[in-house]
Amino acid sequence: MADVLADARIPERIGAPESEKDWFAEPPIGGYQQRYRVLRRLYSTRTAFQDLEVVDTQPYGRALLLDGTLQTSVGDEWTYHEMLVHLPLCSHGAVRRVAIVGGGDGGTLRHVLLHPDVERVVQVEIDGGVVEASKKYLPEISRGAYDDPRVELRIEDGAAYLAKTAEKFDAVLVDSTDPIGPAAVLIHPDFMWAARGALREGGVFSMQSGSPLAQPAEWISTLQAVRGAFARTRPYLGWVPIYPGVVWSWVLGSTGADPLDVTEEDVAARVARLKEIPHLYNARTHTAAFALPTFVEALSRYDHVPNQAELRAAGHPFPGSRPL
Ligand code: SPD
Numbered sequence: 001m002a003d004v005l006a007d008a009r010i011p012e013r014i015g016a017p018e019s020e021k022d023w024f025a026e027p028p029i030g031g032y033q034q035r036y037r038v039l040r041r042l043y044s045t046r047t048a049f050q051d052l053e054v055v056d057t058q059p060y061g062r063a064l065l066l067d068g069t070l071q072t073s074v075g076d077e078w079t080y081h082e083m084l085v086h087l088p089l090c091s092h093g094a095v096r097r098v099a100i101v102g103g104g105d106g107g108t109l110r111h112v113l114l115h116p117d118v119e120r121v122v123q124v125e126i127d128g129g130v131v132e133a134s135k136k137y138l139p140e141i142s143r144g145a146y147d148d149p150r151v152e153l154r155i156e157d158g159a160a161y162l163a164k165t166a167e168k169f170d171a172v173l174v175d176s177t178d179p180i181g182p183a184a185v186l187i188h189p190d191f192m193w194a195a196r197g198a199l200r201e202g203g204v205f206s207m208q209s210g211s212p213l214a215q216p217a218e219w220i221s222t223l224q225a226v227r228g229a230f231a232r233t234r235p236y237l238g239w240v241p242i243y244p245g246v247v248w249s250w251v252l253g254s255t256g257a258d259p260l261d262v263t264e265e266d267v268a269a270r271v272a273r274l275k276e277i278p279h280l281y282n283a284r285t286h287t288a289a290f291a292l293p294t295f296v297e298a299l300s301r302y303d304h305v306p307n308q309a310e311l312r313a314a315g316h317p318f319p320g321s322r323p324l
Contacts, residue, residue, distance in 0.1 A: 024055060026069060026244050029214050030318065034244055036060070036070075043137055047129030049182060054137040060242055062138055064105055066130070066177055070242045074140045077107045080208070080248065082281040083238040085111040087289060088171055088206040088252050089118075090270040090281075091259035095170040096120070099198060101158030101186070103175030104130030106142025112173070113148055114275045121151050122167070124158035131155070159185050162194040169198055174207035179218055187222050192229035195253075202256030205230060212237070212296045213318050214245030217305050219296075224303075226251045232258050235300060236289035238280070245318070260290055 025035035037058040044053045053065040060075035072080065085108055089095045098112050100123040109123055125131055131153065134141060146153060154161060162172070172195045176183045185191055186207070195205055205226070210218030212235075219235075227233045230253030240248040252259055268283040292300065298314050299306070311319035 024057070024065070024070075029244055032214065032244070032318070034242075036063075036242075043133060045129065045133070047127050049127045049129070050177075052129055052133055054133060062140070063242065064130075064134060064138055064141075067181070069177065071177065072105050072107055072138075072141060073242050074138065076241045077105075077141055078111075078279045079238065080240045080243075081107040081111045082278045083236070083248075083250055083289065084108060084173060084175060084206055084208060086114075086271070086274070086278055086281040087236065087250070087286055088173070088204040088259070089115050090267050090286065091252065091254070091262050092170060092202070092204045092256075093262070093266065093270055095204075097167070097169045097200075098122075098171045098173065099124065099162065099165075099167075099169045101162065101172070101174045101176065101195075102126070102183075103173070104128075105134040105138060106131070106145050108173055108175040109151065110142050110145040112171075113145055113150065116273055116275065119150060121148075122154065122161075122165075122169075123151065124154045124156060124161045126155070126157050128155040159188075159191045159194060162198045163190070165198060167198070168200040168203075170200055170203050172198055172203070172205045174205075176207070178210060178215070179222055187225035189225065189228050192225050196229040196255065199255050202254075204255075204259075205253040206250055209235065209249045209251045211243060211245035211247050212249050212299055213247045216299055216311055216316060216318075219249055220299055220302055220305055223251050223300060224305075226253045230254060232256075234259050234290055235292065235296075237292065237296070238285075238289060262286075 023035050024038050025033050038055045040056040042054045050067045057063050060073035063073035064071045096119045098121045100108050104125040176186050179187045209222035212219040223235050232254040234252045237249050239246055264283040267286045308319050
């Protein structure tokens, strides 16, 4: 047994001794930190809005960092994008027009275009630097999606665009950085009402809501923001290996049917029509994503953002995370 364990560690010992610069670490949260071995640093710049870096990681391949936080990687992008895109679009079932706020790496756009009924996508990304760097260094993420004639890419503030546009969409998807700092505007009531107002009747909205395990404050803040504008709001869960805590979440807001009322047969039929078979999303994972563990249900009942003492008292497994 000892030999087997020693063999399992061999890749870590290949090459020169490691130094800290061979590793990238996510910002620490409550005494917890995820880190990745970096094989190569390809590109680093300061865009008009944020620090941007492209690195090759050992476990997940090429990856995009914004302001020192992993956004996407070639190896695991589907764990995030499939849940952000396919779950709301397959809940709706007849999405033709989509607005994407953010998503400059192009992964969300690519997954939207796999839906055969989609006729038009307006993507509004505030930072053209993210689009350009992603097209150049991470073409596997967008795979030519920006050249699709159905796509209109606008480099401008997505919140301002949704507030002013007269166009109506079947789906609005928000693919942003964490809702702190520049992206905090995306959980403001003004933004939520603008997104709600840009939807046709029956339209769906989805955005990422952080990790209910490692980022309970982000999770409950985002859920409460979506609830403020949508009568039917459903938080849902998945896994994104490169994000803190790995357990990840999104929130769906619907102006029409409750996504829980969609049958697995309908979802399966919609998945079967996609231009690529998803790696993760299917009719069973659709249903399972809405099943919340008890401690997450408890979190969903707060009408405020609980502090660490409240989380500890409520039995949250990781109450040491940073408060918003
Ligand atoms: N903690 C990082 C969360 C980032 C969410 N957005 C990712 C963008 C991928 N298209």
